[in-house]
Amino acid sequence: MRSLFFAIRQKCTELWRRCTKAPDALAAERRRSFEIMAEIYLLAFCLQAAVAPLMFLVDRPLLGGLNLLCLAAYVVALVLHHRLFVATALTIKLCTFLVFVIVGVAVAANQTSLIYYLLFAEVELMLADLRRRTKILVTACLIAITLGVLHLPPLHGTDATSSAVDTMLSDLGLALVFVMLCVVILRMLAITDHHEHRYRSDAMYDSLTRVLNRRAIFERASVHWRTQRDFAVVLVDADHFKEINDNHGHTTGDAVLYHLATLLRESLRGEDSVGRVGGEEFLLLLPDAGKSDSIAAATRIRDSLANHPCRLDKVELSVTLSMGIATSDEGLHLRDLIELADRRLYAAKSAGRDQVVAEGYLDTAASRNAQRLAQGVERALETDEA
Ligand SMILES: Nc1nc2c(ncn2[C@@H]2O[C@H](COP(=O)(O)OP(=O)(O)OP(=O)(O)O)[C@@H](O)[C@H]2O)c(=O)[nH]1
Incomplete structure (x- = not known):
C-alpha cells in the first residue's frame, strides 16, 4: 500500500x-x-x-x-x-x-x-x-x-x-x-x-568538467591568501594531450578531461578544491597542507590514474600528469606562489613529464604561462575587491 x-x-x-x-x-x-x-x-x-x-x-x-x-x-x-x-x-x-x-x-x-x-x-x-x-x-x-x-x-x-x-x-x-x-x-x-x-x-563551474572554473578557483585561492591560511597550490597538466585530440578526436579529448577532473576531485579531501585553469591544466588548492602533504596528494592522484586509466569504447587511453607544487610560505604574494608552481610544472615537463616537482626554481624568471596564470589571480582579486 x-x-x-x-x-x-x-x-x-x-x-x-x-x-x-x-x-x-x-x-x-x-x-x-x-x-x-x-x-x-x-x-x-x-x-x-x-x-x-x-x-x-x-x-x-x-x-x-x-x-x-x-x-x-x-x-x-x-x-x-x-x-x-x-x-x-x-x-x-x-x-x-x-x-x-x-x-x-x-x-x-x-x-x-x-x-x-x-x-x-x-x-x-x-x-x-x-x-x-x-x-x-x-x-x-x-x-x-x-x-x-x-x-x-x-x-x-x-x-x-x-x-x-x-x-x-x-x-x-x-x-x-x-x-x-x-x-x-x-x-x-x-x-x-x-x-x-x-x-x-x-x-x-566549468561546463565540461564540472570542477571550478578559472575565475572561481583563483577567487578561492585569494580568499585563502587573505585569511592567511597555510595552503599548497598544485598545478596539474596532462602530458601530450594534443596527441589524444589528434589521434582520437576532440570528443574523446573532452571525455579524457572529464575523467581527469573526476579523478582529481575524488582523490582529494573535502576541504580541497579543484579548478580548470586552462585547456588541459588544473589548479588544486590544499588548505593546511605543507610540502610533504601535497607531495602525498600528488602521489595519490598519480596512483589513482594508474589504477583507473581512462577507458573509452574498451580502448585504454594512456595519460600521464605533470605537476608543480608551491606552498603559501614560499611567496610574498599569491601571484608569486602560482608562478612558482608553474615554473615547477614546466620543470617537470622539461625533465620528461609524468612527474612531480615541489622544490627549487625560486629565482628563475617567470614563464609566459606563469604570467598568464598570475593575471588570472589579479583579475580574481580585483573582482573580489570590487
Ligand atoms: N578535447 C579538448 N582539447 C582541448 C581543450 N582545451 C584545449 N585542448 C587541447 O589541448 C591541447 C594542449 O596542447 P599543448 O598545449 O601543446 O600541450 P600537450 O600536447 O599536452 O603537451 P605538453 O603539455 O607539453 O605535454 C591542444 O591540442 C588543445 O587544442 C578542450 O576543452 N577539449
Whole structure:
C-alpha cells in the first residue's frame, strides 16, 4: 500500500515537472515566468477539477458546467503556453475565468469570493511574460470588470437553503483563493531559488568538467591568501594531450578531461578544491597542507590514474600528469606562489613529464604561462575587491 502511494506520488511529481518545465531552448531570463505560469495553469486545473463535482452535488449545474469549461480552457492554455504562445494562452485562460466569475456572481447569493478571484487574475497577469504596456492595459480592463461585476443585479432566489449553500460555496471560494495565492508565491520563490542556484553554478563551474572554473578557483585561492591560511597550490597538466585530440578526436579529448577532473576531485579531501585553469591544466588548492602533504596528494592522484586509466569504447587511453607544487610560505604574494608552481610544472615537463616537482626554481624568471596564470589571480582579486 505504502509503495503504491509512493509510486503514484512519484508519477504525479514527474508529470507535474514535465508539464511545467521550460523548454531548453527558452532564454534564461524567460524561464522563471514560463514555469510559474505553467504551474498556475496546472494548479487552477487541479483546484477547479476538485470543485466541479461539488457544484453538481449542491445543485449548481450552471456553475458546475462553467467549471468544466474552465478545465478545458486551462488544458488548451497549457498546450499553447508550451508552444510559447504565451499571450494567447493567458487570454484564453483569463477570458474563460472572467465568464466563470461574471456568471457566478450573477447566479450566486454571495459574491465575495468570486470578486477575489479577479484579484488572483491580476496576480497571474503580473507574473506573465508580457510587455508592461499590455499588463497596464489589461489591469485597467480588470478593474473596470471588477467594478461592473460588483454592481450586477443578483439572479438568485432568496430561500434559506439556497443562501446557506451559496455561503458555503463563497467560503470555499475564498479559501481556494488563499490557497492559490500561497502556492503561487511559494512556488515562485522556489523557482527563483532554483534558477539562481543554476546561474550561480554555471558562473562558478566549468561546463565540461564540472570542477571550478578559472575565475572561481583563483577567487578561492585569494580568499585563502587573505585569511592567511597555510595552503599548497598544485598545478596539474596532462602530458601530450594534443596527441589524444589528434589521434582520437576532440570528443574523446573532452571525455579524457572529464575523467581527469573526476579523478582529481575524488582523490582529494573535502576541504580541497579543484579548478580548470586552462585547456588541459588544473589548479588544486590544499588548505593546511605543507610540502610533504601535497607531495602525498600528488602521489595519490598519480596512483589513482594508474589504477583507473581512462577507458573509452574498451580502448585504454594512456595519460600521464605533470605537476608543480608551491606552498603559501614560499611567496610574498599569491601571484608569486602560482608562478612558482608553474615554473615547477614546466620543470617537470622539461625533465620528461609524468612527474612531480615541489622544490627549487625560486629565482628563475617567470614563464609566459606563469604570467598568464598570475593575471588570472589579479583579475580574481580585483573582482573580489570590487
Ligand atoms: N578535447 C579538448 N582539447 C582541448 C581543450 N582545451 C584545449 N585542448 C587541447 O589541448 C591541447 C594542449 O596542447 P599543448 O598545449 O601543446 O600541450 P600537450 O600536447 O599536452 O603537451 P605538453 O603539455 O607539453 O605535454 C591542444 O591540442 C588543445 O587544442 C578542450 O576543452 N577539449
